[in-house]
Amino acid sequence: NAGVTQTPKFRVLKTGQSMTLLCAQDMNHEYMYWYRQDPGMGLRLIHYSVGEGTTAKGEVPDGYNVSRLKKQNFLLGLESAAPSQTSVYFCASRGLADNEQFFGPGTRLTVL
């Protein structure tokens, strides 16, 4: 039981490049979330999904897109990376019956 996994662990991009971060969970959770973690700002919600095929915007969605084609996967895309998107990205999931969110190990992204 791997829980929540994220790939890649680290990535360096140049401004304007695109990339996709993958989050996978094996707990059959309905809800999945993408957060970014920045010093002094805690974690802020980017996008979330309440089930397969559905996505919604969070607090800081600009510059990001997401897709939830399969229940176990939640993809976060950056179409044209900017230095302001340098951050650590965390994925989380939770089931229907409990409000506890389970977090992945994070992806450290640097945009030059």
Add this chain to the structure above:
Amino acid sequence: AQRVTQPEKLLSVFKGAPVELKCNYSYSGSPELFWYVQYSRQRLQLLLRHISRESIKGFTADLNKGETSFHLKKPFAQEEDSAMYYCALISSGSARQLTFGSGTQLTVLP
């Protein structure tokens, strides 16, 4: 709008001393509050939640609705408690997402 405030960015205590990490919230309704902990370069993990009223790793937190606070306390800090601590509030919307405070970095000195 809901909000979580952790007024201390950094907190240092000596091993064996009591520690209190402050958390205040604003929320209209009955809040559900959590403390998450993140050890160095690791993922966030749930430490405790107010509805379970548990004591985890010697930490406790009591919800004070009058003062809108959910402070985290431990009577005798250990070096392995050094970590980043986040207070978080469940939203009232259908997604039940978490609103996090900005975090407090706790350092327990030997």
